[in-house]
Each structure stands twice: as C-alpha cells, then as structure tokens.
Amino acid sequence: MIRLSFYFIFLQAICLVPIASASDLGDWNKLLNTLPYWPIKSVGSKIPQALIDHWKTFGFQCPASQTGNWSSYPSKWGKNWPQNCDDLDSTMFNGLLCAAGLEEGCNGVRDAQGTKLRLFYRSPRQRWNVENDCLKGNSAFPDPGRNFCTECTSTFSPDMGLGVMLYVIKTQRKEAFHQWIDAIEAVGATTTLCKDGACTPFPWPRLCSADYQCGSKKPTKVLGYTSGFCILTPIKDTPDYELMARYTKKQFGPLMSKAVHAPKQIVDLLAPIPDSVRDGLLPLGLRPNFPLHLEAVRVLLRMMERNPELTLERFPSGSLPGLTDNFADLTSSENPAALNLRARAILNRQAWNPFYQLLANGPAKSTRSSIIDHCPALNDAPLKAETRPAWIWRWETDKKNERPTAMGGGWDCVFVGLLYNKMRVEEDVRKKLLSLLDSLTDPSGQILNRLQSDLGKAVAGLAAAEALAGAATEEVAKARKAALEEKEKRRKELEAEVNKLQNAVADKQREIGNAAAEIARKSLPRCHKYDYPCKELRKRVEKAIGNLQGHHARLVGELQVLQRPHQELHQLTLQIEAWSDKKLQQAEKSALSNLAQAKSAVEALRIQVDRVRATRAKAKEYLKVWNG
Structure with a gap:
C-alpha cells in the first residue's frame, strides 16, 4: 500500500495578486468610470463663467406658455415665426445644451415630449400644436407665419433623436426613452410604402405620426418608393437606438428589433470589418455641413454613455487595490483610441470647428483659443435681433462666410464653452492620471513575468497533483480487489x-x-x-x-x-x-481534493495573466489618446 503525502509545495510557491471587486474600490471605481476619452496633454485654462453668461445674452429664448404648457427654451429667432420662435430644430440643439449642463436646454427637450402619445417633437411649441390646433386642420392656421404643413407634418427627424438621447443620458430620465420607443413602435404599425400613388402596408418604425406629403413638402424617393419624412433609417441611425436601448435596459418591440438588427446583420455579412474601423471611415463620406455635425454629436453621445457629466471624479488617495486585474473590467467597453480616431476624422474635414477640436484634441489651449476666437468678447454688445444677418448653429456649417460671430445665435458659444469647462482636467489630476496609466502598462513586464512564472509553477504542481491522485485511486482499487x-x-x-x-x-x-x-x-x-x-x-x-x-x-x-x-x-x-479501508480512502479523498485546488490555482492564474494583458492594452489605449 502506498503511503500518500499532501502536495502543497506548489501552492506555497504561488503569490496570487488579490482580486478586488468593484464594490471594494469605492472612489477608485468612480474615477475609472470617468476617465477622459479625449487628449489631456495640454489643458487650457477655464473659460470664465462671466464670459459664458455674456454669450447667453446673444441667444434668444422662446417665451414660456402663458397657460403653463411649456417653459421658456433656447431657439433661433425668426421674423415671421410665431413669437419669433424659429424653433423646429430646437430639440436637437437643446439636447446639446442640456448635455453641456444648461438647464433651459434640458427643459426644452423635456417639454417637447407628447403628453398622450409619448413621441418627441421638434419643439415644445410644436408639440402643443400637434396635440391641439393641428387636430382642427388648415382652419386653425390663418396666420401666414403658422402654416399647417410646417407646423403639423414631419414633426420629427433622426437628427432631433440625437438631442433626445443626449437629454436622456444627461438627466437619466430613462423612462422617457422607454415611452418614446413604445410610441415609435405603435406608430410604425401604420407605415406604408408607396410608388406611383399606390401604397401598401409596410410596418416599420416612424419617429412621427403625420409624415405625409403636404404642400411643397415631398418625401425623398428611394428606388422609386417613398414612405414618409420621419421613417427610421437603418444602418445610419439605428446604431444610436441600439446603444440607448442597452444603456437604458429597454427591450425593443418586433418593429424596432427588425429595424436595428436585420440590416446590421446584412452589412456585417457584406462588409465584415470591425465597427470601430467602419465608424472611422464613415466621416470621410459625409457632407461637411450638418451630416458631419451629426456624426460629431454621435461621438459626444458615446463619450457621455459612461460619464454623463463628462467630468473627472477627484483622484482618490492611496493606491488602487487589485489595479492590475480590475482596470480593464472597470473602464468602459468603448475603445477610447477608436472613438478618438473617429473624432479626428471629423476634425480633418473641418479643422476650423471649435466643437470638433474639443472632441478630437480635448480641452487643449489651442481649443480654448479657437472657442474665444469664434465667440463674442466681453465688450461686444449683442446686435438687435431684426438686424442680425442670421441665427445659425455655426458648428454645423461648412461655409466660411457663416463662421463670424454675428451669424451665430449665442447658444452655439454657450454650448461649446460649457462643454470645454466640463472636459477640463486640472494639472495635478492630469499628472496623477498619466503616472497611474503608465504604471498599468507594466513597461518593464515585471508584473506579467511574475504571474507567468507563478503560472508555470502552478502547472507543474497540477501535474504532480494529477499523478498523486491517480496513484491514490489505483492503490484503493488494488486493495479493494485483493480484499474481495x-x-x-x-x-x-x-x-x-x-x-x-x-x-x-x-x-x-x-x-x-x-x-x-x-x-x-x-x-x-x-x-x-x-x-x-x-x-x-x-x-x-x-x-x-x-x-x-x-x-x-x-x-x-x-x-x-x-x-x-x-x-x-x-x-x-x-x-x-x-467494503472500506478508511485509511486508503481518506488518502484518496485528500489527493483528489489537492487536485481540485491545483486546478483552481492554475485557472485563477490564467485568468490573472489574461486580465493583466487586457489592462496593459487598455492603459496603452488611454495613454495614446491622452498624449494626443
């Protein structure tokens, strides 16, 4: 009979790095969840709040409803518009202002959601029209400034949808997104596909209910077919809805699922390239005006997904527990290098644009200078509304003659100024971040080498434990055979x-x-x-x-x-x-227990090696972005 000894030598040789859970990390977890996606190599000074407040005086706000149906909200000014509210792009721009931290912008998106059918509309004022005067038809719009076709049809678009998404992430009003998606699904049940005046049912998500041809407004034809003004466009728009569904934990209905997933599967089959590469190439084919601006908004949306405030939590004291094997798990799944590449591709198309500079270069000194150069100085007085040459959101223009301050409505500067201040990282925090990430890359390979050495010892221990367990089982079988x-x-x-x-x-x-x-x-x-x-x-x-x-x-x-x-x-x-030989059977049990422990030790070390490799790769991604 073989006398068995317990094989613990290999366990003593292994020094496991403790794996800290997210709940143990406290302030570190908050920090890792708010790491910047943008360069922080040369951060400019803060833009004074007094200057941003001055820029607000250049903006126009649609007045609040006298009956309390909506609060005042930022808008363009229009001479022939009701109450001078040229506001049919307001939900988009108010979503951007909300993302930057302007409460009036958040209110503008909030009040643009329907009270019964929970669709969103282009502005709070239009939402009220659709739910009231539009139901009366043309007779409710005798004023030339209030045209039925303008006020009551094509009441939303995918562009506006991005503003809603920014609002939802910023305010965390996830139920507003859920209600909106349910409404889109319900309206989509009545979608039709038309050709030469003949229409057939074609259930598909739509962002508004009244999207038919009206007056001179005609839907665009695709392969000879038309559907409506606000049909959800697959491939181009649906990835944003998929992102938001994950973020808000919303289960899509059958129409939204079909619109989001089926076209993507076809594209993946025809063009099997990573999403990050496809996203980086997309800006190259876009028109350099508002379509390119929408792509920039998508980059901002993805920056906010992990960190809605776009601010960096304070740097905690002490060292990060389990930093080598938790960093890759606790940071965002979004690839910071790929997102920055996407932002740079946008900037390369319009290098003058302060908004694009902020996304691609971060709150650098050069970005700050560009913002100041394209926005009013403290001693500049606002022009009278009726004498201003235009009221445009200049960050979406590609025309050089539309870049001057006089062409803007003030809100574009308020947005980029507030966003710049949010994205700033103070110098002491910046240095600590760079030092932390540099250590996580394990430049000398010391951490990885030690773990790989430990793994080798553990594998040798596992082989020995397997041999001892096999011998113990064989010994028990022989004794049993002899006795019986x-x-x-x-x-x-x-x-x-x-x-x-x-x-x-x-x-x-x-x-x-x-x-x-x-x-x-x-x-x-x-x-x-x-x-x-x-x-x-x-x-x-x-x-x-x-x-x-x-x-x-x-x-x-x-x-x-x-x-x-x-x-x-x-x-x-x-x-x-x-039959029982307690001595032998106990020895066999111990040997099998040791074998199980050896297997667990090897598996734990293999996981740690993979985690350290992932951490090194992730840290290098961030450093590549941060160092510009």
Whole structure:
C-alpha cells in the first residue's frame, strides 16, 4: 500500500495578486468610470463663467406658455415665426445644451415630449400644436407665419433623436426613452410604402405620426418608393437606438428589433470589418455641413454613455487595490483610441470647428483659443435681433462666410464653452492620471513575468497533483480487489447460477400458483349421519386435498432452495459494496481534493495573466489618446 503525502509545495510557491471587486474600490471605481476619452496633454485654462453668461445674452429664448404648457427654451429667432420662435430644430440643439449642463436646454427637450402619445417633437411649441390646433386642420392656421404643413407634418427627424438621447443620458430620465420607443413602435404599425400613388402596408418604425406629403413638402424617393419624412433609417441611425436601448435596459418591440438588427446583420455579412474601423471611415463620406455635425454629436453621445457629466471624479488617495486585474473590467467597453480616431476624422474635414477640436484634441489651449476666437468678447454688445444677418448653429456649417460671430445665435458659444469647462482636467489630476496609466502598462513586464512564472509553477504542481491522485485511486482499487477477490469469484459463480435458475424459479412459482388454485377449487361435501357413500366421497376428497397441500409445501421448499443462490448473491453484493479501508480512502479523498485546488490555482492564474494583458492594452489605449 502506498503511503500518500499532501502536495502543497506548489501552492506555497504561488503569490496570487488579490482580486478586488468593484464594490471594494469605492472612489477608485468612480474615477475609472470617468476617465477622459479625449487628449489631456495640454489643458487650457477655464473659460470664465462671466464670459459664458455674456454669450447667453446673444441667444434668444422662446417665451414660456402663458397657460403653463411649456417653459421658456433656447431657439433661433425668426421674423415671421410665431413669437419669433424659429424653433423646429430646437430639440436637437437643446439636447446639446442640456448635455453641456444648461438647464433651459434640458427643459426644452423635456417639454417637447407628447403628453398622450409619448413621441418627441421638434419643439415644445410644436408639440402643443400637434396635440391641439393641428387636430382642427388648415382652419386653425390663418396666420401666414403658422402654416399647417410646417407646423403639423414631419414633426420629427433622426437628427432631433440625437438631442433626445443626449437629454436622456444627461438627466437619466430613462423612462422617457422607454415611452418614446413604445410610441415609435405603435406608430410604425401604420407605415406604408408607396410608388406611383399606390401604397401598401409596410410596418416599420416612424419617429412621427403625420409624415405625409403636404404642400411643397415631398418625401425623398428611394428606388422609386417613398414612405414618409420621419421613417427610421437603418444602418445610419439605428446604431444610436441600439446603444440607448442597452444603456437604458429597454427591450425593443418586433418593429424596432427588425429595424436595428436585420440590416446590421446584412452589412456585417457584406462588409465584415470591425465597427470601430467602419465608424472611422464613415466621416470621410459625409457632407461637411450638418451630416458631419451629426456624426460629431454621435461621438459626444458615446463619450457621455459612461460619464454623463463628462467630468473627472477627484483622484482618490492611496493606491488602487487589485489595479492590475480590475482596470480593464472597470473602464468602459468603448475603445477610447477608436472613438478618438473617429473624432479626428471629423476634425480633418473641418479643422476650423471649435466643437470638433474639443472632441478630437480635448480641452487643449489651442481649443480654448479657437472657442474665444469664434465667440463674442466681453465688450461686444449683442446686435438687435431684426438686424442680425442670421441665427445659425455655426458648428454645423461648412461655409466660411457663416463662421463670424454675428451669424451665430449665442447658444452655439454657450454650448461649446460649457462643454470645454466640463472636459477640463486640472494639472495635478492630469499628472496623477498619466503616472497611474503608465504604471498599468507594466513597461518593464515585471508584473506579467511574475504571474507567468507563478503560472508555470502552478502547472507543474497540477501535474504532480494529477499523478498523486491517480496513484491514490489505483492503490484503493488494488486493495479493494485483493480484499474481495474470493467474494468476487463466488459472486460471479452465483450470478451465473442465478441466471440459469431464473426460468426454473418462474416455473416453480407457476406450479405453486396452480396447486393453490386447485386446492381452492376442492370443497368437502356435507353428508348426513347415515349417508355412507357421501362419507366415503368426503374421505377421498380430504385425501386429495392433503396430497395437494403436501405437493404445495414441497414446491415452496423447492422454490426456497432455488432462491438461495440469489439471496447469497445479494448478501455478497452488500458485503462488497460495504467494503472500506478508511485509511486508503481518506488518502484518496485528500489527493483528489489537492487536485481540485491545483486546478483552481492554475485557472485563477490564467485568468490573472489574461486580465493583466487586457489592462496593459487598455492603459496603452488611454495613454495614446491622452498624449494626443
């Protein structure tokens, strides 16, 4: 019998780095969740709040409803518009202002959501029109400045949808997104596809209900077909809705699922390239005005997904617990290098644009200078509304003559100024971040080398534990075989005998049953005192019953003889199963336990090696972006 020893040498040789859970990290977790996606190599000074407040005086706000249906909200100014509110792009721009931290912008998006059908509209004022005056038809719009087709059809677009998404992430009003998606799904059930005046049902998500041709407004034809002004465009727009569904944990209905997933599967099949590469190439094919601006908004949306405030949490004191194997898990799944590449591709198309500079270069000194150069100075006085040449959001223009301050509505500067201040990282925090990430890259390879060495020792320990466990199991099997060899031999003999006797036992049981039945059928006649023939008959019957009973008893005895091998076999089986050598079996149990521990140690180290590699790669991504 082999005497077993416990193999713990390999466990003593392994120094496992403790794995800290996210709940243990406290302030570190907050920091890792707010790491910048933008360069922080040369951060400019803060833009004074007094200057941003001055820029607000250049903006126009649609007045609040006198009946309390909406609050005042930022808008363009328009001479021929009701209350001068040229506000049919307001939800988009108010979403941007909300993202930058302007409460009036958040209110503007909030009040643009329907009160019954929870669709969003282009502005709070239009939302009220759709729910009230538009129901009355053309007669409700006698004023040339309030045209039915303008106010009541094509009441939303995918562009506006990005503003809603920014608002939802900033305010965390996820239920507003859920209600909106449900409304889009409901409206989509009535979508039609039309050609040459003939329309057929084509259920597909739509962002507004009244999207039919009206006056001079005609939907765009695609392959000769038209559907409406605000149909959800697959591939171009649907990735944003998929992102928001994940973010808000919204389960899509059948129409939204079809619009989001089916086209993407086709594209993945036809162009099997990573999403990050596809996203980087997309800006190259966009028009350099508002389509390029929308792509920039998508970059901002993805920056906010992990960090809605776009601000960096304070740098905690002490060291990060478990930093080598938690960093990759605790930071965003978004690839910062890929997102920055996307932002740079946008900037390369319009290098003058302060908004694009902020996304691609971060709050650098050069970005600050560009913002100041394109926005009013403190001593600049706002022009009168009616004398201003234009009211545009200049960050979406590609025309050089539309870049001057006089062309803007003030809100574009407020947005980029507030956003710049949010994205700034103070110098002491910046240095600590760079130092932390540099250590996480493990430039000398010390951490990874140590773990790989430990893994080698653990693998050797596992091999030894497997050998010992195998030897212990084999030893138990030999001892068992030796102790039970005679019993096993007799058991096999009895098994063969029992198999042969199976039919005889069954036949004997049938005979016993037949004899018992025959006895039951025999009945003694009842005789009178002097009825001698009857008495003679009774004697014969009694003798026959006695003979049958004797035969039955012999049959039962014979059956018992036949069953003895079976009973002996059963007893032998119990004895074999009950065999025990406590010493050997305990040794085997210990060896198997050691083997399980060795396997766990190897698996834990393999996971740690993978985590350290992932951490190094992730840290390098961030450093590449931060260093510009």
